Amino acid sequence: MEYRSVSLEADGAIDTEARTVSLGVTSEEPVYRAAYGMGEVLDHSETSIDGSWISSGRANLLLDHEPSQPIGIIQEFKVDPVARQTRAVVRFGRSALADEVFQDVVDGIRQNVSVGYLVQTASRDDSGTEPVMRVTRWKPLEVSSVAIPADQSSLVGVGRSDETAEEIESQPDTKSEAQPQERIKVEENKPQEPPVDLDAVRRQTADEIAKAENERRSEIDALGSKYQERDLAHQAIMDGQSIEEFRGALLEATRSGPVAISKDVDDIGLTSKEVRNFSLLNWISAASQPTNRRAQENAAFELEAMAATQRNNPFDSEGSSLPPELLRNWNVRDVNTSDDSGGVGEDFLAGDFIAALRN
Numbered sequence: 001m002e003y004r005s006v007s008l009e010a011d012g013a014i015d016t017e018a019r020t021v022s023l024g025v026t027s028e029e030p031v032y033r034a035a036y037g038m039g040e041v042l043d044h045s046e047t048s049i050d051g052s053w054i055s056s057g058r059a060n061l062l063l064d065h066e067p068s069q070p071i072g073i074i075q076e077f078k079v080d081p082v083a084r085q086t087r088a089v090v091r092f093g094r095s096a097l098a099d100e101v102f103q104d105v106v107d108g109i110r111q112n113v114s115v116g117y118l119v120q121t122a123s124r125d126d127s128g129t130e131p132v133m134r135v136t137r138w139k140p141l142e143v144s145s146v147a148i149p150a151d152q153s154s155l156v157g158v159g160r161s162d163e164t165a166e167e168i169e170s171q172p173d174t175k176s177e178a179q180p181q182e183r184i185k186v187e188e189n190k191p192q193e194p195p196v197d198l199d200a201v202r203r204q205t206a207d208e209i210a211k212a213e214n215e216r217r218s219e220i221d222a223l224g225s226k227y228q229e230r231d232l233a234h235q236a237i238m239d240g241q242s243i244e245e246f247r248g249a250l251l252e253a254t255r256s257g258p259v260a261i262s263k264d265v266d267d268i269g270l271t272s273k274e275v276r277n278f279s280l281l282n283w284i285s286a287a288s289q290p291t292n293r294r295a296q297e298n299a300a301f302e303l304e305a306m307a308a309t310q311r312n313n314p315f316d317s318e319g320s321s322l323p324p325e326l327l328r329n330w331n332v333r334d335v336n337t338s339d340d341s342g343g344v345g346e347d348f349l350a351g352d353f354i355a356a357l358r359n
Contacts, residue, residue: 019092019102020075025115025143027085036133036209037202041125042117043136044084050120050139050238051077054088061090062144063101065116071098074143086115090143101145114146120240121213124206133206137238220246226287229253247288268308270325278302278326 013022030039054077061072072092079086092102104110121137217237224233236246286299309321
């Protein structure tokens with residue numbers, strides 16, 4: 001999670017009776033991020049900000065980003081696409097801690113707030129005088145009262161809370177500081193290091209981040225297309241889910257969703273024994289781990305059966321289709337029938353798909 005701080009004086013209004021404070025929260029002012037090696041800009045178009053949580057009336061006002069120290073709630077959160085900033089109204093609680101912080105705010109002692117947010121998508125932007133990483137999709141989660149901003153400016157979005165305590169510069173110890181002549185000798189004896197091309201390092205870091213994000217999007221999109229869950233894949237991409245998280249969601253959707261069965265697909269010739277031996281778990285494991293050799297070997301029979309079904313179904317050019325014998329006969333998997341189709345049930349029981357998966 002990233003943080004940004006602003007001054008309460010930037011927006012102003014404090015209502016002591018209602019215990020509310022109105023403030024500007026974020027702007028498009030660049031903030032340097034070590035992870036990118038360049039400034040970060042939060043895009044403030046309406047489609048870039050996921051305000052579903054922070055606008056719900058349940059998001060908390062925290063003290064110093066500590067979830068264990070809620071001191072109020074966020075009553076309102078709005079995006080101003082014209083001014084390119086966000087604004088909020090926060091209401092302080094009546095606990096001893098909340099009352100203490102609110103009084104400090106009223107007295108002008110605590111003048112800075114910080115917003116915590118998740119970055120979902122970002123890309124390098126070279127259109128300005130300096131390259132920046134533009135965050136085109138982000139989700140604010142909380143607002144905090146903080147004591148130490150990285151920038152003392154009172155302009156909305158300019159004050160920023162420190163990313164880490166290590167960024168606070170310590171005062172030099174004059175007692176231990178070397179005298180000028182001693183310092184010159186040390187510098188003369190110090191081997192010269194080759195200069196570091198900071199621009200190259202920043203470009204490489206930004207390129208690696210963009211590459212990882214593109215790979216995440218592509219793999220999720222491919223899995224969604226393969227299993228005909230494009231809406232689920234699109235939502236996973238927008239929510240910033242990892243590949244592993246999406247695979248879990250995809251498996252859950254496969255378990256809970258209805259199975260479409262077409263009677264126009266020809267049987268592929270599975271015997272009743274082969275129907276009983278068909279393992280959906282082997283197939284799912286192999287399909288979700290295409291580079292895992294053991295998973296592919298364990299599912300060799302299942303993959304061959306799926307491929308044969310696909311060849312028999314010219315009307316379905318995408319995804320994978322289960323053999324029709326398999327879908328018709330979950331109810332007789334424990335019966336030792338012959339290869340004669342007359343001994344096989346012909347009822348289509350799509351609702352028993354889940355029970356079969358658990359077997």
